[in-house]
Structures are given as structure tokens and as C-alpha cells.
Amino acid sequence: MDRKKAVLLLSGGLDSTTLLALATRQGYAIHALSFQYGQRHQAEVAAARKIASEYRVVQHVVTDIDLRVFGGSALTSDIDVPKNRVVDEEIPVTYVPARNTIFLSFALAWAEVLGASEIFIGVNALDYSGYPDCRPEFIAAFQEMARLATRAGVEDSKTYIRIETPLIEMSKKEIIQLGLSLGVDYSMTTSCYDPSASGDACGECDACQLRLKGFADAGSSDPGRYTTTRLT
């Protein structure tokens, strides 16, 4: 029997790599999708290519989209990435407006063309940076919109494309523990919003802080390379 096809959004970070390990273990034929979107750094895409190859995905597409024309985020414009920030309820300047909506829309297009039954996205609503498009209610709304946007919605089929978010309710500690149990080599992954020219993580941005805390809570040490590892 043919394996079920899935499109998986692969950033090259800790969460999406754990997701890839999980979906691979579940037997899906994975079509991985990554974006170059005017990030300040290309380290993520390089990591994604290496990870996709390591997991022998069926196909890995890296597509260019230009979010710089819109600006509005520290990750796509000249706004400074905040360091050693106390993570609170406010939406930080690293929020890229509608990013997950755009990523999922491309995944939806590809899933429909492939006849894939699932889209995997490694969003996480617990240890996250306060982005609106990481919450379960956003995913549920996208799911319903996606059903109506595609052929299945017109044909009123019950086999529409599902948005799968197995990490959404997990803590960073639990995600890391899951990944380690699946044999993930986290030295391949990159999470930093503001890495050095040589690709070392800063250790101070929200993403680094959440990652370092996750490894500490999991009783493990982060194999990633850091220029500093202060944990506030």
C-alpha cells in the first residue's frame, strides 16, 4: 500500500525537526516545504536542507517569498531583535505579520496538487513568543477555511486536507524529550533570531532563551553552538 502523503513545513528549527522525526516515524511520505522570506540570515534554510536530506524526504521545496516589501517585523526589516527580554503576554517585534497564514497557504496549494491528506506544522501554543498565529483557535479557523478553499470543499468530501499540529500543547521540554526519544540530532537545528556571521546562536533572543530553558528542563544539554549562553 502506498504511504499517505503529507506536506510538512520545515524551518530548520527545533520544533519542525522534531515534527519531521515524528511524521517520518508515523510512516508518512513527507514533502517538506521551506521558505526564504527575507530573513536576516540564511542559516535556517541551510539547516532545513541538511535535515530534509538526513530524513530522506520524498521532496524538499525551498521557495522564495518577499516579505520585506511589507516590513513590520524585526525578522524582516531593520528593527533590532530584542535581547534578554522577559517573555510576557505582549506580541514582540519579532512577530512577522501573517507569516503562518502565508506558509500554510502555500502548503495548502502543494497538498492539493499532490493529493496529500495532511499538512504538518510545528506551532506551539505554550512555550512560544506570544504570536497570534500559533494558537489552537487560529489553526482551527485555518482548517475550516482550507476545507472551503479547495476542491474538497466544493465536492463536500469528507476527505479534506487536515492541519496536523502534534506539538501545539507540548512544552519545549516535552518537545525536546520527544525528539531525543526519536533520535533527533539537535546539533543540526537552528533556532536563533539573530545568529552570528558564522551561524552561532546569540543565546539571548527569545528563541534562544526558550530553547536553552527547554534543554535545561529536559535535563539535557543543547548541542547547538552559541556565542554566549546566558539564561535570564
Next chain:
Amino acid sequence: MDRKKAVLLLSGGLDSTTLLALATRQGYAIHALSFQYGQRHQAEVAAARKIASEYRVVQHVVTDIDLRVFGGSALTSDIDVPKNRVVDEEIPVTYVPARNTIFLSFALAWAEVLGASEIFIGVNALDYSGYPDCRPEFIAAFQEMARLATRAGVEDSKTYIRIETPLIEMSKKEIIQLGLSLGVDYSMTTSCYDPSASGDACGECDACQLRLKGFADAGSSDPGRYTTTRLT
């Protein structure tokens, strides 16, 4: 008082040009957004640039997205555009999977950065080609998803970005009559799925057939250039 900002999806076709004329008349400060998405032809984008300039929009962004990597449509791959097709209930091969979802996602990103209150899209559910993502239920679902995807959804604000579809329940005849009443010069617009090298419309694809019938029903003649104008 500052004018309200709106993002408007401008394809260079008949519907979106009528939409632009309408939103301009309504007093919006228009930020027009067009896409180069691996169409077979660049005539649409050239028309969009000319129309945006004519209507003196505040800003016109043309952004590249590559839907060819996914294929699956006569408009983005080597599948032939059907000619003199009887328009029926089936979804034709010119359907580009998730296209409006992708377009609206980019518009949402820009609207959030700009602080725009509206996104205008010229979808039409009556005289259309049977695409799932032109229906009112799709737009309503996108609206709800968009509310949850953005800052307003987290802050539980009542001033979230609205998706405006003033043409959605109009016939092609009514759209043309509206445009003519607003002084639209339809010779600037292009609708054909398969224009000649010199940019002339084929007169035979679904888009040309709907357009020609619309002008005939409106008791007007289409000022567009055609290689043939057979109406089946």
C-alpha cells in the same frame, strides 16, 4: 482627517479594475497588490501597473511568488488552457490550487503592517469559472481566520481587518455596468487566460467568453483587443 487605508488585490483584469474604481470613489487610500506567479503571460502585470498609475494609488507592490514549483493548473504549468468550453459545475484545469488563499494571506500581512482596515478582492460567485475560493463561504471563513491570525485577534479588538467583496453577488453584466458608470476604461484591462504574444485576448477561453457575454448583456461592446471574438 486621514483617509482609511485599504489593501486592494489588483490583477489587471475587468473585475479588480472595477473594484479599484469603486474603492477609489469610496475615498480609500489604496495600497494595490499584484503578483507575478508563474503565469504564462506577463500581460496581466503590465495592465495592473498601468491601471494602478491611472488611479493614482498610494503604493503599488508587485511581488513574485513561484506557484510553478507546485504545478497542478493550466495557468501555472504545461496543461493546455481549454477553449470554447461549456462552463458548467466542474472545477476546470485553470483552477490554481489555493491561489486566492495565498493572495489574501499576503494582503493580510501588508494590511496588518499598514494598519489598513480593509482588504478588497474582486471575487465573483455568479459568473465565475467554478473555483472553490471565489465563494462567499470561503471569504467568510478567511475573514474569521484572518481575525484570529493577527494582533487584533489576540487583543480581542473589534477593529479587525475586513475582507471586502463588493462584486461577489454581481453578474458580469452588472459589474461592467457599474464600471462604466464609474468611468472605467476597460481597454486597459486584460482577462484572457491565454493571450497572444502581442497581448491580444484569445476570445475562446472561459475568461474571454464570460467577459464577452458580460459586455453583450450590458448592451456595450468590449474595447479589448481580440484575435477572435467567437462567442459560444
